[in-house]
Structure formats: C-alpha cells, structure tokens
Amino acid sequence: MRNDGPMTAPEGARPASRPRWIRITAVLAVLALVLGAAAAVGGWLLVDPPGGPGDEVTVTIPSGASVAGIGSQLEAAGVVPNAFAFRMYARITGAGPFQAGEYRIAADAGVPGAIRTLEAGPRQRYQRLALPPGMTIAMIAAQVGELPGRSAERFLAVVASGAVRSRFQPEGITSLEGLTWPDTYYVTAEEDETVILRRIVDRYDAEVVRLGIPQAARARGESVYTATIVASLIQGEAGVERDRPLISGVIANRLARDMPLQIDATLLYARGDRGPLTDADFERPGPYNTYRVGGLPPTPIMTVSAASLNAAVAPAAVPYLYYVLWDEDGGHRFAQTYAEHLANIDDARRRGIL
Numbered sequence: 001m002r003n004d005g006p007m008t009a010p011e012g013a014r015p016a017s018r019p020r021w022i023r024i025t026a027v028l029a030v031l032a033l034v035l036g037a038a039a040a041v042g043g044w045l046l047v048d049p050p051g052g053p054g055d056e057v058t059v060t061i062p063s064g065a066s067v068a069g070i071g072s073q074l075e076a077a078g079v080v081p082n083a084f085a086f087r088m089y090a091r092i093t094g095a096g097p098f099q100a101g102e103y104r105i106a107a108d109a110g111v112p113g114a115i116r117t118l119e120a121g122p123r124q125r126y127q128r129l130a131l132p133p134g135m136t137i138a139m140i141a142a143q144v145g146e147l148p149g150r151s152a153e154r155f156l157a158v159v160a161s162g163a164v165r166s167r168f169q170p171e172g173i174t175s176l177e178g179l180t181w182p183d184t185y186y187v188t189a190e191e192d193e194t195v196i197l198r199r200i201v202d203r204y205d206a207e208v209v210r211l212g213i214p215q216a217a218r219a220r221g222e223s224v225y226t227a228t229i230v231a232s233l234i235q236g237e238a239g240v241e242r243d244r245p246l247i248s249g250v251i252a253n254r255l256a257r258d259m260p261l262q263i264d265a266t267l268l269y270a271r272g273d274r275g276p277l278t279d280a281d282f283e284r285p286g287p288y289n290t291y292r293v294g295g296l297p298p299t300p301i302m303t304v305s306a307a308s309l310n311a312a313v314a315p316a317a318v319p320y321l322y323y324v325l326w327d328e329d330g331g332h333r334f335a336q337t338y339a340e341h342l343a344n345i346d347d348a349r350r351r352g353i354l
Helices: 020-047 067-076 083-093 110-119 137-145 152-161 193-210 213-219 224-237 241-256 264-271 279-283 306-313 338-350
Strands: 056-061 101-106 127-131 183-187 322-325 332-335
Touching: 056 067, 067 083, 083 110, 101 110, 127 137, 137 152, 137 193, 152 193, 183 193, 193 213, 213 224, 213 306, 224 241, 224 264, 224 306, 241 306, 241 322, 241 332, 264 279, 322 338, 332 338
Parallel strands: none
Antiparallel strands: 056 101, 127 183, 322 332
8 A cells, every 4th residue: 555654663663774794894894903903013012022122132143144044043032022023124124234243232122123233233343264175274374364463473383382182183193284174264353363273173173073973983993083184185186076985995995005195185285385296296205205105194184174074984995096187177087907097197198187
C-alpha cells in the first residue's frame, strides 16, 4: 500500500547498521595505525635506546672491516642494541666507511652516537706491517724499520738478545729464522720492536698448533722445528701450489738415500740476497750449501706458509729424486733418474725457461 507521508521507525526499533565490510575496514585501519606507530617506536629503540650512555668501552676496528662487521662488534660490546639497525642507519645516512683503529665509545651510546664517534676517527691509529711468506729475519727487520719510530737495527738486536723465543725453538738454537708467521699486521705507535717480534713469533706458535703440525711431525718421528726447516726449503723452491707436496717428496727421498739435497734456495740464503746463482755460490763453504753438505741446513731459511708446512709433514709418495723449472708459471718437471733430469734440463733450456 502506498504511503506518501514521512516514514519513521517503529518505537524501540534500531537504526539500520552499516555494512559489515565497512566496519572491518575501519577496525583494520585503526589497527594498522597502532601497529605502525608501535613498529616505528620499536624500530627507533633499536637505533637509539632510552636512557643515558653508560661507561666507555674500547672497540678495536680492524683494517678492512665492513659496516656490517663493525655493527656486530658494536652490538657485542653493548654500544648499539642491534647490528642490523646500525647497518641500515649507516646506509640511509651515508655514514662510513670508518677508519681502522681503537675507539672509546660509551655503552648504550646508540647508533647515532656510535656513528658520531666513529666518524671522528680512532684515538689509536694502526701502522701496516706486511710480511708475506718467504721473508728472512733480515727482510722482516727492514720492513719493521720502515715504520715510523722503529729501527731495523733495534729489531735485530732484540732478535739476537734471545728475549723472545718460540715454544718450538730447540735448546741451543738462538736463531728465530723461520719462526715468525707471515701475515699483514696492524701495530700501534706504542708497540716497539720487542712487542712486534713477540707478536709475530707467538702467531707462528699459534698457527703451528692450529694446523696440527706437532701431531703430524711426531707421527713421522720429527720435531716441529725439523718440519719447519723442510717447509722453508719447500717455500723457497715451489713456484706453484701443486709442486709443494712433490718437492717435499723429493726432499724425503733424498734424505732417505743420504743424497745431498741440492736446494738452490739455501745457496741464496747463504749469500744473503736474491738473484741468479753464480759458480761462487755453489763453491761457497758453509752449512747452508746443500750441494756440498748432506742433510738439512741447521735452521729454516725463510718464513713459511701453511701450505708449505702441511706439505713438509705430508710429502707426496712419489719416486722422484730430481726436479727442474719447467713452466713459465713457476711449475717444475720431476724425474726419477739423473738421465731423465738432464733431458728435462735440456728441454727447459731449449724452450727458454732456464
């Protein structure tokens, strides 16, 4: 029935409600705002925690450390609450890279405070000391002498004094040749020649243990020192990694047959420099002339790599007694007989390798 008059709801009736989806959308919007605000607050707490800074802590940033690595250091030291937040904040603000060195930063400094301290630069800067494998003590001394305030002569005096010794240095052996570890070291201005020497000798001791050389040498009836002497010969002779265990095998075979080792690197060590050998080098008397004296030299002749040490205690089971430089990349050709060796020498000369 038609009714043109105004319509009113019956007494006690409720107004028509809004559609359900509108109400749900409104609730979700409010919830999103609340959660977003909470997330923002929580995220900022990961950047800058509440409360004042704590006591200062020392954080040492190594050379080449990434921003992510620095963030992990700062989190571990209690400087920032979260390493990821440090990395993200540094990326957004364009902070870094940061200098290596020693920093004093307040605990709970937060990300902005930590970055301000890092950008101001370290309170203690490092000096770089590069010591690759194959160096003699004299070469190491020359490198130390290049550092500001250091002297090669003082370094050698400390070496000669016996104030620093390796735990694997036999009684009666005063030389530290070969008993330092090759690596790049970062030293502070306060570290003098004695401290530097102790660091590189202690590092040798630690690496030898880490590599398991004492056990491997003992299984062969040898000492770590003997293994290091052999490793130094391998280091001086091998030009490529694949040759190290083979050269070690040749050394082992010659020692077993009481043959002179005939290691050219020992002649260079006796001469005290690097370069082409002369007839005088082969005739020079002394314990390092392995063409004239049988057995191993009395000391290592240079610093060794982990690969050379491993090869020294695990020589390849090969029948070879000779080798000669064969490839332009430093590889050698090995032979079982002297006739084969002479043929290899002729071939290498014909190809201009020798």
